[in-house]
Amino acid sequence: MPQRRPLGTVRNRRFTSDLHPGRSLFGQVIGWIDIEKDQGQEDRMLTLHYAPDNASLIVRLVLEELTQPFDTVLIDRAAQEQAGEAYRRLNPRGLIPVLETPDGPIFETAAILLWLSEAFGKMAPQPGAPDRAAFLSWLFYLSNGLHADMRMLFYGQNYVGVGSDAQTSLARQTHARIDGHLALFDECAGAGHEWFSAEQPSIIDYYLATCLRWLALYPKQGHAWFDIDRTPALRRLAERMEQRPATLRAAKAEGLGKTPFSAPRYAEPESGSAT
Ligand SMILES: N[C@@H](CCC(=O)N[C@@H](CS)C(=O)NCC(=O)O)C(=O)O
Structure with missing residues (x-):
């Protein structure tokens, strides 16, 4: 069951050691003082603010692949909780996800993924690697090109108003x-x-596989144009990624079914709603 608690309680934790440049954040001893800690609660360093099948899913998948324990805070989308004052203190743009980290809250999916890949030294070419430049180009293209255009499909009214011709x-x-x-x-x-x-798997693999899922499902009244078979290499990627144990765990947590990337169905989560 997802854990619910008031937004921002992890702000009450205080980070007590410096990060050393060039060293993996989680490869060193770090110290936390819990000022307000629920009894019996594990002291975790990462908290994901999520709603089922939202962009937070990509972060969940990567955290699962990294086998990193994390806390979750369910955002009530039906009540527009992401637009409220408390959430905007974590992400001024009012969008899901946010990941709270020892370095403070991070928003924007690609920024979170990049931070995780550097913190753990995995799932991406690291700074200084010869293929880092190409990797960064494609990660930013995914976020700023494909994902940004998908938001135009899913939130068309925010771009051209409610007129059906437009x-x-x-x-x-x-x-x-x-x-x-x-x-x-x-x-x-x-x-x-x-x-x-x-x-x-890399962070790009999980990010793109999730985009393929959403293109097949959303918007609910207008996804028939999409056909994954026009991109055979991406179909193979989707099929491979949904076999990963990390995907199985994330799919269970958010009610995504057995083929969440290659032949998805709408999420049936135990709690919360996708929209
Ligand atoms: N560029 C943002 C996009 C995030 C995004 O589109 N989040 C959606 C959920 S998938 C959201 O919060 N929608 C609520 C809204 O627009 O009010 C990112 O990558 O984090």
Whole structure:
């Protein structure tokens, strides 16, 4: 069961040691003083603010792959809790996810993933590695290109208002742009990089697999245009990623079923709602 507690209680923890540049955050002894700690509660360093099947899912998947224990705080989307004052203290933009860390709260999915990959020294080429530059380019393209365009599909009214002609036109143009992004990612997935669609999963793999899931499901009245079979390398990625034990654990936690990336169904979580 997800844990619920008032937003921001981890702010009451105080970090007591300096981080050493160039060393993995979790490879060293770090000290926390818990000022307010529930009795019997484990002292965890990471807290994910989430709603089922929201962008927080990508962070959950990566935390599971890293086998890192974390706390969760369920955001009540039906009550627009993410837009409230308390949540905006963690993410001024009022969007899910936020990950609370020893370095403070982080928002924006790609920023969180990058922070995790550096903190644990895994799931991405590390600073100084020869393929770091290419990896960063594709991570930012995923976040700032594909994911940003997907938000236009899912939240069209925020971009062109509620008029149906404007929404239809926006959707048509956005489909074409997303198809273009996916074609480029498909080619990149088949190019033999170690940081994308390789044997060991990367943060890009989980981020993209989750985008494929959402494209197949959302918006509820307008997803028929999408066909994963137009991008065979991405289909293979989706099928491979859903076999990972990390995906099975995340799928169980958020009620995603057995094929959450290649043939998804709507989430049936025990608590909370996706929208
Ligand atoms: N660029 C943001 C996008 C996050 C995002 O779109 N979050 C959605 C849920 S998947 C959200 O909070 N929607 C609520 C809203 O727009 O009010 C990120 O990567 O973190």
